[in-house]
Each structure stands twice: as C-alpha cells, then as structure tokens.
Amino acid sequence: MVSMVVADEKPQLLSKKAACNSHGQDSSYFLGWEEYEKNPYDPVANPGGIIQMGLAENQLSFDLLEAWLEANPDALGLRRGGASVFRELALFQDYHGMPAFKNALARFMSEQRGFRVAFDPSTIVLTAGATSANEALMFCLADHGDAFLIPTPYYPGFDRDLKWRTGAEIVPVHCTSANGFRVTRAALDDAYRRAQRRCLRVKGVLITNPSNPLGTTSPRADLELLVDFVAAKGIHLVSDEIYSGTAFAEPGFVSVLEVVAARGGAAAEGLAERVHVVYSLSKDLGLPGFRVGAIYSSNAAVVSAATKMSSFGLVSSQTQHLLASLLGDRDFTRRYIAENTRRIKERRDQLAEGLRAIGIEVLEGNAGLFCWVRMGSLMRSQSFEGEMELWKKVVFEVGLNISPGSSCHCREPGWFRVCFANTSAKTLDVALQRLAAFAEASGGKGAPARRGLAGGPARTMSCPVARFSWANRLTPGSADRKAER
Numbered sequence: 001m002v003s004m005v006v007a008d009e010k011p012q013l014l015s016k017k018a019a020c021n022s023h024g025q026d027s028s029y030f031l032g033w034e035e036y037e038k039n040p041y042d043p044v045a046n047p048g049g050i051i052q053m054g055l056a057e058n059q060l061s062f063d064l065l066e067a068w069l070e071a072n073p074d075a076l077g078l079r080r081g082g083a084s085v086f087r088e089l090a091l092f093q094d095y096h097g098m099p100a101f102k103n104a105l106a107r108f109m110s111e112q113r114g115f116r117v118a119f120d121p122s123t124i125v126l127t128a129g130a131t132s133a134n135e136a137l138m139f140c141l142a143d144h145g146d147a148f149l150i151p152t153p154y155y156p157g158f159d160r161d162l163k164w165r166t167g168a169e170i171v172p173v174h175c176t177s178a179n180g181f182r183v184t185r186a187a188l189d190d191a192y193r194r195a196q197r198r199c200l201r202v203k204g205v206l207i208t209n210p211s212n213p214l215g216t217t218s219p220r221a222d223l224e225l226l227v228d229f230v231a232a233k234g235i236h237l238v239s240d241e242i243y244s245g246t247a248f249a250e251p252g253f254v255s256v257l258e259v260v261a262a263r264g265g266a267a268a269e270g271l272a273e274r275v276h277v278v279y280s281l282s283k284d285l286g287l288p289g290f291r292v293g294a295i296y297s298s299n300a301a302v303v304s305a306a307t308k309m310s311s312f313g314l315v316s317s318q319t320q321h322l323l324a325s326l327l328g329d330r331d332f333t334r335r336y337i338a339e340n341t342r343r344i345k346e347r348r349d350q351l352a353e354g355l356r357a358i359g360i361e362v363l364e365g366n367a368g369l370f371c372w373v374r375m376g377s378l379m380r381s382q383s384f385e386g387e388m389e390l391w392k393k394v395v396f397e398v399g400l401n402i403s404p405g406s407s408c409h410c411r412e413p414g415w416f417r418v419c420f421a422n423t424s425a426k427t428l429d430v431a432l433q434r435l436a437a438f439a440e441a442s443g444g445k446g447a448p449a450r451r452g453l454a455g456g457p458a459r460t461m462s463c464p465v466a467r468f469s470w471a472n473r474l475t476p477g478s479a480d481r482k483a484e485r
Contacts, residue, residue, distance in 0.1 A: 017165070028391060029054070029156035029407035036401045041427065051431045054401040056212065056369045057422035058246075058286035060343040064336055065285070068326060075325040078318060089317040095310050097126040101320035104327035105294065109279055111333060112245040117257045119296060125306040126320075127293040128313030130242050130280040131161050134206075136309045137276055137295060138166040140302050141236050147171050147200040148238070149191045151183045153372075153408035153415070155212045155240075162206070171195045171202070172409050177374075180363065181214055183207075183222055188229050204236030204274075205229065210243040210253060213408050213417035214372045215348075215365030217247050223259045227271065236274045242293075245284030245337060248345035249366035257296075273299040281323070283369060284340070286421075290319050344369065344421060347428070351420040354432035358439050369421040376414030378442055387413040398438045400431055 012019070032054045041049035069076055078086045096102075099121070106119040127133040142148065144167030150158060151173040162168055173191040175181040188205070195202045205226060209218040218226075230237040239256040247253035260272050277296040282288035292315050295306050327333060351371055352362045361374040379386040384406050391404040405415030420428060 028388070029403050032391075032395055032401040032403065035395055041399065041430075043427065043430075048399065050395065050399045050401055051427060051434075052401050052422060053419045053431060054403045054417070055422050056283065056419050057288060058283055058340075058344075058369055059423075060347060060421050061286060061336065061340045064339060065326075068329070068332055072325060072329075075322045078321065085321065089321055093314070093317045093320075095126075095314055096307060097124070097315065098317065098320040098324065100328070101315075101324040102126070104324045107330075108327045108333055109244075109294075109296070111337065112284065113253065113255050113258070117255050117261070123297060123300075123303050125295040125297075125303055125310055126315045127295060127306075127310050128291040128315060129282060129288070129293040130240065130278050131157070131293070132310075132313040133278045133280070133293040133295045134158070134161045134238070134240065135166060136306045137238055137278065137302075138162050138168045139309060140305045141238075141276075142166065142168040142203045145169065145200065146203045147195045147198075148203060149173050149188065149195070149205045151175050151181075151187070151207060153181065153213055153405055153410040153417075155208060156403070156407045156409075158206070168203075169195075169198075169200055171198075171200065173205075174411050177363075177412055177415075180216070181211075181372075182219070183226065185225055185229065188226075192233070202233065202235055204238060206238040206240065207256075208240040208243070209256065210241075210247060210367035212243060212368060213370060213403065213405075214363060215368035215370050216363070217251060217253045217367050218256075219251060220254050220259065223254060223256050227256065227259050227263075227275070230274060231271050234274075236276065238276050238278065240278045242278065242280045243283050243368050244279070246341065246344055246369060247367040248341040248348070251366070253367065273297075276302065285336075290323070291315065292319065292323065347420050347425065350425060350428055351418065351432070354429075355418070355435075358432070358436045360435075360439075370417050370419040373416050373418055374414050375416055378439055379414055382413060384413045391416070394435075394438070398434045400434060 033052075036050045036052045036054070039049045040046065041051040074080060074082065078084060078089060102121040102124050106121040106124060109119050110117055125133075125136070127136060138148070138161075147169040148162065149171050152175055154172075158170065162170060171191050171194055173183060173187050175183055175187055192202055207218065207226065209223070210216060211218070226237060237256065241253075241255060244253050244255065255277070256275060257277060260268060260275050263271065275297075276299070278293070279296065280293040281290060282292070291313075295302075297303050297306070348365070348371065352365075355362050355371065355373055359377060363372040363374075365371060375390060376382055379390045381389075387404050387406055391402070394400050394402055402419075403417040405412070405417070408415075408417065423431070
C-alpha cells in the first residue's frame with residue numbers, strides 16, 4: 001500500500017479547539033482592556049493615559065478588609081488560635097472544600113439576602129470564580145449544540161464562559177429600553193421559537209440578577225414570570241447572583257430561590273431541582289484575584305457532577321482558611337455589607353449626576369458596579385456603525401475605556417456600560433471632565449464641562465485611530481453581533 005504525502009502540507013500541531021477563533025477575545029469589550037493596559041492612566045506618572053471604566057471591580061471597601069486583616073493576623077499568618085496550620089493547609093485538600101469555609105460562605109450568602117434564604121453547605125460546589133461555575137453548569141446541563149436563552153443586554157464574557165469549551169449555544173432574549181430592558185413572556189417565547197427554527201434544543205434560561213450590564217435588580221414579578229416559563233417548558237433556570245450584595249436602593253434584591261421556595265408543594269420541589277444559583281466573592285467583597293466562586297443547587301446529580309468537575313479549578317486551601325475566618329466574623333460582615341452598599345450608592349450617584357449634567361441619559365439603577373447609559377446624542381449616526389465610531393473616539397481621543405452596548409448584544413445602538421467602583425472619586429471627576437469637554441467639542445447635546453472637577457484638559461489623541469488595524473476591522477457584524485443570529 002502506497003502512502004500519499006503532500007510535500008507542502010504542514011501537519012496541524014494544535015487541536016481544533018486551540019486553533020479556533022470562538023473564544024470571544026476579539027470583542028470590543030476585551031479589546032478596550034488591551035488598549036488600557038498599553039497606556040494606563042496615572043495622575044502623576046501618566047495623566048494623559050486611558051482611564052479604565054470597562055472593568056467591574058469593587059475597590060471601594062479595601063480599607064475595611066485591610067483593617068480586619070491587621071486586627072486578625074492569624075488569618076494571613078496561617079495560624080489558628082496562635083498555632084500554625086501550615087502543614088495542614090499544605091497537604092492535599094478534598095475537592096469538596098473545607099467545611100469551615102463552606103459553612104461561613106453559606107451563612108454570608110444568606111446574610112446578603114436578608115436571611116430570607118437558607119443555604120445548605122453540603123450542596124455548595126466551590127469553583128475558581130464565577131467563570132468556572134457558569135462553565136461547569138453548562139457542562140452539567142447542556143450537550144454540544146444545546147442552547148440557553150439569555151435576556152439582553154448580557155455580560156459579554158458569557159460568549160466565552162458558556163460556549164467556548166462546552167459547545168453550547170446562546171440564543172438572545174431581546175429586551176428593549178421601552179420598558180427598561182425588563183424581560184417579557186413575548187420575548188421569551190420569541191427566543192424559544194428562534195432556537196427551534198435553528199434546530200437547537202433549549203435546555204434552560206440564564207439570567208444575571210442584579211443585571212450586568214444594566215445595574216438593576218430583577219423585580220419579583222419578572223422572576224415569577226421566568227419561573228413560570230421554565231416550569232412550563234420543563235427546562236433549567238440559572239441565576240447568576242454575583243452582584244447580590246451590591247443592591248443599594250429599593251426595590252431590593254430578591255433571589256430566585258425566594259420565589260421558588262414561596263411556591264411550596266411537590267411541584268415546587270421538582271422545580272427547585274432545575275433552579276441553580278451562581279455566586280462569587282469577586283464583586284461583593286472585591287476579591288476577583290482570590291478566584292472564589294460557587295454553585296448552589298438542590299439537584300443531587302448536578303452537585304455530584306459539578307463537584308467532580310471542580311477538581312480542574314479548585315480554591316486554594318490558604319484562601320479558604322483566610323476567608324473562613326473573615327466571613328466567620330459576623331460583626332464584621334454585618335458592618336461591611338452596610339458600609340459597602342453605602343459607598344457603592346455614593347460613587348454611582350457621582351457618576352450618574354455627572355453624566356446627566358453633560359446631557360447623557362442614565363438608566364435608573366439600584367445595584368451593580370456600573371451605569372447603563374445612552375450616548376446617542378454624541379453619535380454621528382444612530383446605528384451600530386455610529387456606536388463603534390463613537391466608542392473608538394472615547395477610547396483613543398477621550399481616553400476612557402467603556403463597553404459598547406453591541407458587545408453586550410443590545411439591539412439598540414448607542415448604549416454603553418460605564419464602571420465606577422474601580423477608580424477613585426478624583427479619577428472619576430477627571431473622566432467626567434474629559435467626557436464633558438469632548439461632548440462640547442463634538443457639537444453634541446452635552447453641556448459644557450462642569451466647574452471644580454479635578455484634572456487637566458481633555459486628552460488629545462496621541463496617534464490616529466487608523467494605526468489600530470483591529471479597530472478598523474471591528475464592526476457590529478463581527479465579534480459583537482454574532483449571537484444575534
């Protein structure tokens with residue numbers, strides 16, 4: 001038998017998964033981060049740099065955490081009651097997690113929900129952040145080619161977290177500004193039909209509550225509607241509640257677990273097995289670098305499978321030891337929750353008032369680390385092309401990294417997500433001054449720059465946009481709009 005080999009054909013050294021371009025990293029959401037990292041703002045060293053307003057980090061209460069650490073040196077010193085636990089923590093830990101930490105986490109999650117929900121530590125699965133938690137749930141609930149419905153606008157990272165390795169599909173549930181982007185039964189039914197036309201088997205609905213990027217909590221009526229929908233279809237409901245501790249105004253945060261528990265009876269028990277919650281300490285405590293996430297489910301099979309999968313992304317034993325002590329301090333968590341939400345409201349008010357003074361519309365919000373704003377008055381055309389043109393100007397001319405609505409799969413051009421909790425109040429004033437000067441210079445409806453804001457004149461573009469080839473290639477028809485089909 002003669003083996004035919006083409007001389008010029010190069011062997012494929014990487015897998016199809018490694019070589020594919022479906023990660024979502026070419027989205028404007030991530031590309032804005034890249035530009036910030038090349039030229040980060042510093043009030044002294046680089047006052048003309050880009051200010052990061054595209055990253056939902058909570059740096060508002062670090063001083064509270066640092067004060068606790070100083071008062072409790074055993075937590076960082078790997079000690080318990082003055083005695084070293086180094087050897088205990090250095091050895092292999094069961095991937096079910098340390099009981100002390102899971103107990104403390106379960107209580108903290110309940111406290112964040114006003115103790116209206118009780119969490120059983122034995123049904124909590126620890127993961128390396130919410131990213132791992134959401135992906136593990138997709139592996140548990142959906143096969144390759146199955147679909148989840150997600151209301152828009154939604155967190156751009158879901159295109160990576162839910163789809164890239166699992167092979168699952170996302171079908172957008174199109175929501176509009178006409179009712180504040182609240183989900184409706186008509187929108188859910190429409191998404192379900194579109195999935196069927198694509199021959200996709202719908203396995204569930206995934207929501208973020210509070211919403212990223214809207215910065216709003218889901219009203220109880222909307223949660224009732226969602227629970228009714230998944231019950232009628234016999235599918236799952238995943239509620240990503242990583243911003244649950246950021247709600248600062250009425251109507252307060254309501255967990256989907258409250259809605260399910262209120263139903264009672266055998267039907268509610270069966271429904272509870274198809275409702276799953278994702279949580280992490282990245283937003284409420286501002287600890288994304290600690291990589292602490294969790295899945296909570298009443299479905300024993302899901303808990304078992306997700307626990308096995310968690311072995312690929314465990315929470316380190318020293319992190320669990322530290323956080324078991326911190327979250328176990330009930331007086332501290334009570335004071336922290338109250339003060340952290342007060343600071344979030346104060347900083348959000350600063351941003352929202354500043355944007356409105358410029359003439360930019362801000363969606364009314366009551367949670368989250370960002371504002372959802374409409375900047376159509378600054379766009380040359382009311383289209384997604386106009387949105388991308390404005391976004392490039394804001395990044396390269398104004399020096400602010402914000403996230404365009406198209407990266408969140410919003411159907412209406414002109415909306416942007418602007419984060420406020422990862423910068424100081426002074427830096428936020430600099431950002432507002434830059435934006436006000438840009439609005440005035442561009443001839444939009446923006447008001448003149450406010451008096452008394454910190455910082456110098458608006459940043460001028462150090463190099464033309466044309467230099468950035470990715471920026472010229474990026475259109476709403478490529479990375480950011482794929483999931484609209």
